[in-house]
Amino acid sequence: xxxxxxxxxxxxxxxxxxxxxxxxxxxxxxxxxxxxxxxxxxxxxxxxxxxxxxxxxxxxxxxxxxxxxxxxxxxxxxxxxxxxxxxx
Numbered sequence: 001x002x003x004x005x006x007x008x009x010x011x012x013x014x015x016x017x018x019x020x021x022x023x024x025x026x027x028x029x030x031x032x033x034x035x036x037x038x039x040x041x042x043x044x045x046x047x048x049x050x051x052x053x054x055x056x057x058x059x060x061x062x063x064x065x066x067x068x069x070x071x072x073x074x075x076x077x078x079x080x081x082x083x084x085x086x087x088x
Contacts, residue, residue, distance in 0.1 A: 004086035015039055015086065017076055033062045045074040052082070 004026065005014040012023040027038035027048075038048040053066035069081040077083075 002083055002086045012042060013039070015041075034064050037064075037067060041074060045072075047072040047074045047077045049077075049081075049083070 001016075001018060003016040005016070006026065007013040007023075013026045015022045015024070022041055024039055024041040024043075027040060029035045034051045034054050036048060036050050038046060040046045047069055048071040049067035049069045051064035051066070052068045053064070054062055055065045057063045064085050067083055067085065069077050069079055069083075072079055072081075
């Protein structure tokens with residue numbers, strides 16, 4: 001299971017993967033709910049994924065339901081990994 005928690009000015013963003021914390025910086029566009037997402041870990045590894053399944057949120061806004069990793073040097077997310085949106 002993967003969960004995302006945004007950090008802020010003083011705290012890094014957090015990805016929790018199978019109950020292990022990984023700190024870094026999320027990379028996404030605020031104005032594109034269906035755009036690519038990424039994460040740069042504090043250790044330097046990066047992962048990038050594209051939306052492969054879209055849906056609507058409770059307000060009827062577009063949101064990505066499922067992502068597929070297209071670039072990664074992080075062992076837990078090899079290229080081809082499919083994962084649900086970590087924010088939903």
